[in-house]
Amino acid sequence: MPPPQGRRASNEARKRRAARRAAVELSEEHGFGAVLMPAIAERAGVSERTLFRMFGTKAGIFWHDPFLERVATRLDEDTAREDPLRAVLEAVEATARAMDHEDRDLERRRRALVVAEPELLGVGARSVMVSGRELTERMTPPDADDAERLRLTLFAAFAAAALGAVPVDPDEPEEQWVAALSAAVRVAAFGPLSEPGATSGR
Amino acid sequence: MPPPQGRRASNEARKRRAARRAAVELSEEHGFGAVLMPAIAERAGVSERTLFRMFGTKAGIFWHDPFLERVATRLDEDTAREDPLRAVLEAVEATARAMDHEDRDLERRRRALVVAEPELLGVGARSVMVSGRELTERMTPPDADDAERLRLTLFAAFAAAALGAVPVDPDEPEEQWVAALSAAVRVAAFGPLSEPGATSGR
Structure with a gap:
């Protein structure tokens, strides 16, 4: 059981993951268009009210790029304003290492659905732009x-575009995935x- | 009057521009949400049928990034496969020089509307992705x-993202705009x- 102070956040994260899993599974089974919010809520074991509060719309469950969102949250503003590259590399690495096999598997399947669904592709692209903007804000000194x-x-x-181009394969060794993301x-x-190597710094 | 062989294409381009102008003007006057297709068709002087054929939906009139679309069309495949950077620079420069004051003014106003409208921002972001993919296809050798x-x-x-970040100001001297796009x-x-200068090649 998580320590009391982290319990609420952890419950929220658990619900978000259950909702994402239910939405992905049901869309794989029936197609995105045929899946309705009540069915997602039922399979996820959360109320419809909670689903709407957390995501707004059905597309919203697929919208936000969980990886980029976590990177933005983990970005240390002090480091980012001194050395944006190092800060982003550290945030990306920490985010990747915190994802377990199911997280990565869900991410892989979510992406496959988004790419196949024009409606989702649009909102997905927007979500990448929004995350890009959040990253920028954390890196940019006020002056x-x-x-x-x-x-x-x-x-x-x-960075948002390049990270999205790295394939997610939950069975690939974590070290290899982290290296691909850093690259x-x-x-x-x-x-x-x-030229490869000319500017890579390592 | 355009030469006979170019007349059909030119008529089509004229209608597209009239539709874009009408959609931009009406959205500025009443807000994107309140503008209906028949009103756009009437102001543009084209039939609703033509409007639907050319753009599909109201958002479609704002969707496609005319600049990027033209760059993709102008990209010389032979050059692109040998020297992608040179090919994109040439296509961007030729596209910029072919746009007149009204073209640039419409583009500036279209962008302002897209940024303010969440629905358009999503489809706009998708259109940038699609143009990016078209550019890639023209640059990538089959092997x-x-x-x-x-x-x-x-x-x-x-390139698609960076070109979108260059502001469009129809009153800025063309040379300056072309230089900003090349940069x-x-x-x-x-x-x-x-490092600036280290890799700029010029």
Whole structure:
């Protein structure tokens, strides 16, 4: 049982995961369009009211990119404003290591559904933009000039896009996945057309 | 009058621009939500049938990023497969130079509406992804390996994002706008965190 002070947050996280799992499973079985909120609520073991409070809409359950959202939450603002690349790399690595096999499996299946569903693809793309903006805000010092702000905006947008291009395979060794994610962040920082090694810093 | 062989394409382009202009003006006047297709058709001087054929839905009129769409169309496949950066730079420059003051003004106003409208932001983000994919296809040689394919996918996605971050101001001198767009493409290629000048090649 989690310690009392973490219990509420943990209950919330548990409910979100149950809802995501139910929505993914039901959409795999019947197609996204045929799945209704009451069925998701029933399978997840939460009330419809809770489902609406947590996600707003059915698409909302698929919307937010849980990985990027967690990266943004874990980003240390002090480090981010001094060394954005290091801060993003650390947040990405910590996020990846905190995900268990089921988390990664659900993420893989969620992505497959989003890509196949035009309605979800649109809201998914928006969610990536929103996460990119959150990353930017945490990295940008209040006194940054326009050029610096643009540089960080583009780094965040590129990182969000690049992280989304790394496949999720729950059976791949964690070390390999973490390395692929770190490489994606470096490509976002130093560009896909740079000579490999020339700017990678390691 | 355009030469006979270009007349049909030119008529189509004229109708698309009239529809875009009508949709932008009416949304500025009444808000996107309150504007209906018949009103857009009437102001644009085209039939509703034509409007549906060209754009599908009301959001569709705002969806597609005309700039990126034109860049993808102008991309020379032969050059793109040999030197993707040069090909994208040339296509971007040619696209920018072919836009007149009204084109740029409409684009500025379209973007302002899209950013303010959550529904449009989602479909807009999707359209950027689709254009990114079209760019990738034109750049990727059929025999490219996975690493090369990913590199080009990320370059296209980054370029689409970076071009969208360059403000459109119809009163700015064309040279300055072209320079800003070229700089954005270079950032997509060589990364926002690279030392300025170190990889810019010029």
